[in-house]
Amino acid sequence: QLQLVQSGGGLAQAGGSLRLSCAASGPSFNTYAVGWFRQTPGTERVFVSAVGTKGLSKYYSEPVKGRFTVARDNAKNTVELLMDNLRPDDTAVYYCAARPSWARQASSEYSYWGQGTQVTVSA
Numbered sequence: 001q002l003q004l005v006q007s008g009g010g011l012a013q014a015g016g017s018l019r020l021s022c023a024a025s026g027p028s029f030n031t032y033a034v035g036w037f038r039q040t041p042g043t044e045r046v047f048v049s050a051v052g053t054k055g056l057s058k059y060y061s062e063p064v065k066g067r068f069t070v071a072r073d074n075a076k077n078t079v080e081l082l083m084d085n086l087r088p089d090d091t092a093v094y095y096c097a098a099r100p101s102w103a104r105q106a107s108s109e110y111s112y113w114g115q116g117t118q119v120t121v122s123a
Contacts, residue, residue: 002026002112004096009117012086016121020081022096022114030054030074033103035110036081038092038119045095049081050103059103064090086121094119 008020022034035050048068050059055072067086072079079096094117097110104110 002029002032002098004098004112004114006094006096006114006117008080009094009119011120011122014087014121014123016086017082017084018086018119020083020094020096020117020119022079022081024077024079024098029077029098032098032100032112034070034072034079035097035099035103035105035107036070037095037097037107038090039095039116040092045107047105047107048094050105051079052103053101057103059105061105083119086119088121088123090119091121092119093117 003025005023012018036048037045038048039045049070051070051072067084069082096114098112099110
């Protein structure tokens with residue numbers, strides 16, 4: 001059983017940066033792909049980014065491509081999402097999630113979820 005604990009996030013001004021961290025506990029973290037999703041009130045969770053098991057394969061949604069960077073450290077069982085050049089429409093609750101093997105963009109494909117962390121970007 002994998003457990004994910006998130007940290008980071010908070011408040012930033014437009015153009016600023018924030019870092020989200022997802023720490024995993026449980027066996028064989030290096031066999032899980034990790035995705036990041038975000039959700040605003042009244043909407044479904046949408047894909048933001050994902051990283052493969054070795055940290056080599058990385059995926060981004062179009063709205064964040066070129067501004068967000070995902071990185072994982074299997075020695076520390078952590079995945080980070082570095083968010084630069086933030087915009088007000090990045091405001092959301094962000095979730096990390098894990099699934100065995102390959103990364104996917106559908107939230108329904110992920111079995112394990114972090115608790116979520118609020119990111120608020122002011123204009």
